[in-house]
Amino acid sequence: MELNVPSESDDCNRGSPEPPGGAPDGPEADRLRPNHAAELEASGLSRETTTANNVHSEDDPKVVARLLNWSPARAKALGPVLVYPHYDRGGQPLDHATVKPDRPRARGDKPGKVKYENPRGRPNRLYVPAGARAALADPTAELTITEGCKKALAATQHGFPCVSLPGVWNWVAPREQRGGKRTGRLALNDDLAGVTWTGRRVHIVFDSDAGTNPDVARAERALAGALRRHGADVRVVRLPTEPDGTKNGLDDFLVRHGAGALRELVGHAPASPEKPRTDPAQFTESGYTAVSGNTFHCVLTRDEDTDELTVTKKTKLANFTARIVGETVTDDGAEQTRAFAVAVEQWNKPARTVGVPVDRFGALDWVVERLGPKCVIQAGSGKRDHLRCAIQEMSGDEIPSATVYTHTGWREVEGRWCYLHGAGAIVPGVPTVPVSPRVEVQLDGAASAFRLPEPPTGDARRTAVRASLGLLVGLVPDGVAFPLLATVYRAALGAPDYALWLSGPTGAQKSELAALAQQHYGADMNRGRLPGNWSSTDNALERLAFTVKDAVLVVDDFAPPPSRADADRQHRTAERLIRGQGNSAGRQRMRADGTLRPPKPPRGLVLATGEDVPRGHSITARLGVVAVQRGDVNLARLSECQQNAAAGALASAMAGFVAWLAPRYATVRAELEAERVQLRNRFVGQFPHARTPDIIANLLLGLRYLLRFAEAIRAIDTPERERLWGRGEVAFRSLAEQQGEHQRAADPVARFPEMLGAIITSGRGHIAGTDGKEPGVPPSPEAWGWEVRETRGALGEVRVGSHGRGRKLGWVTDAELYLDPDSTFAALSELAREQGQAYPITQQTLYRRLKESGYAVRTDGDRTTYPITLEGARRRVLVLAPSFLLGKPGQSGHPGRGAANTAQSVPVSRPGFSHAGPEPGQPTGTRAPENTGSVPGVPTVPVSPSGESENSADRALTNDVEVFTP
Structure with a gap:
């Protein structure tokens, strides 16, 4: 739209040079044609007013052409004209005038005539009557703005200083034109912008059709907005239409009703247009709004000229409003998830706030679930999408977030x-x-x-730590007590790669001991409230072990039921959890979109109890198995320790420990692996399985930091610390000995000769000579699975002969034992099934490990079997020494005996080893500052001069184990 074209002239905004000179001035200019004089008089204008403003008639086409910047021929067609000369605010004449022709030309854009003409090619000018100049110069004076020179003269004459525009849009400064459209914000032209508007009361009085003419109403609101931006107090005066429908201009209203009526209208004029502008603050960028507790989507149209918003379509989305008032980031250490706190309101109902996971937010399926059936999303395509967008946009820019x-x-x-x-x-x-x-x-x-109390200080902390150390005093043998307590504190250091398993018969108080360990991390987790149980599902235990990080997690009561299926399930559960603990690995999972979730391995330290131990060599290698027998637990001391645990003393000790560890944890964490390797290297090669030194090293770490802490807070003194360390080292070696027995019992290679011997002695199989008959190899045919039987012939005669029992497993000579690979493995598998198990490894793996162990006498290159002619046929067999099956303890070649066991009884020299180790950040090999003060109150177990614990359970170890003496 061309805004600089006045509503009553189509020539006011065309560009060409200004005409030389202006309208006649002086006494001779006061000439009016009768028709012009009559028109001015009908508008209530006095002769003094017209004379003061030099309003006059003009008949000369040349003068009219100069005034309008037209050609004389075109100006002649207008006939005589009534001229309204323009003056600036100081009264100086401008080379500009508005004229009203007697013969108006037809409009080119709409029906009717062009009543007024303005100079072509010259800027729009403000018409300032002589009587309004003083008010225009006074910033405190009220001012009226209207359209048309005659109306401005009439209002000024009646005491309302008034200026006029040539058209309702001719207050706008020229704007940049792009692509055929004018762009930019509407601003006052130079004449209006030069007026001081700040604080001035301004009345806009357009014709009475402003209320029904949308273009006039838009111009009215736009002008009011522009003046307000300049600081004016703008009031819009709406002139009434006459009862017969006759339109009123400002001059017409004054003639018909007088100045008093206009003054009353001005006194009651509203501060904004009759049709209020739509407030953009009520809507989001996309047109969403909340009205009376309902959510709507409004289609908004922005006026290019006034920058106003108009609602053209309004659609209800829901009978409630919702806003996101908070965001919670849930961090489990592997991944982060988000949930929104959504505040919901309905008309005349109290507001509610509900939590919504981010992955459910967009679908809005939570509305009925969380808010009930009275919260309704309207039916219709796309409304859910709009409502989701509305909630987000109406939530504001600043949404508080918490982790x-x-x-x-x-x-x-x-x-x-x-x-x-x-x-x-x-x-x-x-x-x-x-x-x-x-x-x-x-x-x-x-x-x-898993709740810790406030960390104690001073004497309260020392008392709590003594209560924790009390588990080492008269409760159970050191072989049980030290691994248990060291595991409790090793867990708090982080990243353990072993699990502790309390194994023993029912009634041995295993669960009670495990509960004492667990109550270091929460006083409420007593015997009846242990966090884990082997009857739980695999996923539940895996999730719990992931959540419980850097703490002991007791999983109680491993007792496989008689049902083979149920027993297999419990063994699988244990294998999955213990393998994850030992390998620090979790199962890989996928999200719904096909991407991989981060794994969630066990991050605490599993302490399990059970009447049995999980089967599998690789599983037992990740366990520290502690045997608890009936009668090991001193029940009186157990009651004392349970009272301390229920009172929170053990949890207070752990709270004090982690509070002491916290400021130095960064250093401890950085050096922990190097400390573990240093301790582990002292035991490498001394035990059957490579993981056993790691388990001992981890237990020593737990004990080391517990003793450092206890000494630092003066709960024990340096001699007591050294005695406890010596007892602990003996106890851990005892554990390693027991560990070796469990590992040998679970090793399929170690058990192979035992199972093969059981197959032969039970009559499930036999070994033959190379001719397929009874072997003549010592010690006797019976030892190789043969028996003497009596048989009767066809004539009833009795015959006595040797017969092999069961299937033929192989052949034997004085020098070598030949086993048929398939028959042997089939017999092993059958025996395992009869025992309610499956053989733990495949046939090829078993024979390969026999070869790697050096038990095979002859092999064929990379193959585990060797070709031998037996019973007249070429066969591939396992070639072993006969002593492999019939050997005795100490004989070379007997798996699991002799040399493999001797390394465990060799004393190990550890020169310069400081059992308590340096403080974090202290150079390795130096001793921590010793506390020379002695703090009474911690009972101790006497230690012999050689360092041997007087505990009867450990006395048998002292012949083979060198105990470190500080």
Whole structure:
């Protein structure tokens, strides 16, 4: 739209040079044709007003052509004209005039005539009557703006200083034109912009059709907005239409009703247009709004000229409004998920706030579930999408966000290592405040019981630590007590790669001992409330072991049921959990979109109890198996320890430990692996399985840091620390001995000769001579699975002969034993099935490991078998020594005996080893500062001068084990 074209002239905005000179001035200019004089008089204009403003008639076409910047021929067609000369605010004449022709030309854009003409090619000018100049110069004076010179003269004459525009849009400064459209914000032209508007009361009075003419109404609102931006107090005066429908201009209204009526209209004029502008703040960018507790989508149209918004379509989306008022980032240490706090309101109902996971937010399927059936999303295509967008856009720019941790253990928060637990976090530098306002922890299910108290200080801390060390005093043999307590504190150091298994018959108090360990991490987790049980599902245990980070997690009561299927399931559960613990690995999972989720391995330290031990050589190698027998537990001491645990003493000891560890944890964490390797290397080669030294090293780490802490807070003195360390080392070697027995029992290669012997002695198989008959190899045919039988012939005669029992497994000579690979493995598998198990490895793996162990006498290159002619046929067989099957303890070649066992009884020299180790950050090989003060109150077990524990369970070890003496 061409905004600079006045509503009553189509020539006011065309560009060409200004005409030389202006309208006549002076006494001779006061000449009016009768028709012109009559017109002015009908508008109520006095002769004084017209004379003061030099309003006159003009008949000369040349003068008219000069005024309008037209050609004389074109000007002649207008006939005589009534001229309104323009003057500036100081009264100086401008070379500009508005004329009203007697013969108006036809409009080119719409029906009717052009009543007024303005100079072509010259800027639009403000018409300032002589009587309004003083008010225009006074910033405090009220001013009226109208359209048309005659109306401005009439209002000024009646005491309302008024200026006029040549058209309702002719207040706009020229704008840049792009692509055929004018762009940019509407601004006042130079004449209006030069007026001081700040604080001035301004009345806009257009014709009475402003209320029905949309173009006039838009111009009215746009002008009011522009003046307000310049600081004016703008009031819009709407003239009434006459009862007969006659239109009123400002001059007409004054003639018909007088100045008093206009003054009353001005006094009641509203501060904004009759049709209020749509407030953009009520709508989001996409047109969403909330009205009376309902959510709507409005189609908004922005006026290019006024920059106004108009609602052209309004669609209801829901009978409620919702806004996101908060965001919670849930961090489990492997991945982060988000949930929104959504505040929902309905008309005349209290507001509610519900939590919505991000992955469910967009579908809006949570509305009925969380809000009930009265919250209705309207039917229709796309309305759910619009509602989702509306909730997000109406939520504002600043949505508070909080991080919630869903695991226990160490976590670096804002550059500081903090220990998380169910009640909050223990933060370095804030030892007396367990819950930091910046760290929120949320645990569910069994994990919620992992709650530490406020870390104690002073005597309270020493008392709590003595209660924890009390598990080493008269409760159980050292071979049970030290691994149990060392595991408790090793868990808090982080990243353990072993599990501890308390094995023993029912009634041995295994669960009670495990509960004492567990109650270091939460006083409520007693015997009846242990967090894990082997009857739980695989996924539940795996998730719990992932959540419980850097803490002991007791999984109680491993007792495979008689049903083979149920027993296999429990063994699989144990294998999955223990293998994950030992390998620090979790199962890979996929998201719904096909991408991989991060694995979630066990991150705590599993402490299991059971009447049995999981089968499988590789599983037992990851376990520290502690045997607990009936009668090992001193029940009186057990009751004392349980009272301390229920009172929170053990949990307070752990809270004090992690508070002491927190400020130095970064250093401990960085050096922990090097410490473990250093301790492990002292035991490499001394035990059957390579993982056993790792288990001992981890237990020593737990004991080392417990003793450092206890000495640092003066709960024990240096001599007591050294005695406890010596007892612990003896106990851990005892554990390693037991571990070797469990590993040998689970090793399929070690068990191979035992199972093969059982097959022969039970009559399931036999070994023949190379001719297929009874072997003549010592010790006797019966030893090779043969028996003497009586048979009767056809004539009834009795015959006595040797017969092999069961299937033929192989052949034997004085020098070699030949086993048929397939028959032997089939017999092994049958025996395993009868025992309710499956043979743990495949046939090829078994024979390859026999070869790698050096038990095969002859092999054929890379193959485990060797070709031999037996019973007249060429066969591929396993070639072993006869002593492999019939050997005795100490004989070379007998698996699991002799040389393989002797290394465990060789004393190991450890020169210069400091059992308590350096403090974090202290150079290796130096001793920590010793506390020479003695703190009474910690009962101790006497230690012999040689360093041997007086505990009867450990006395038998002293012949083979060198005990370190500081």
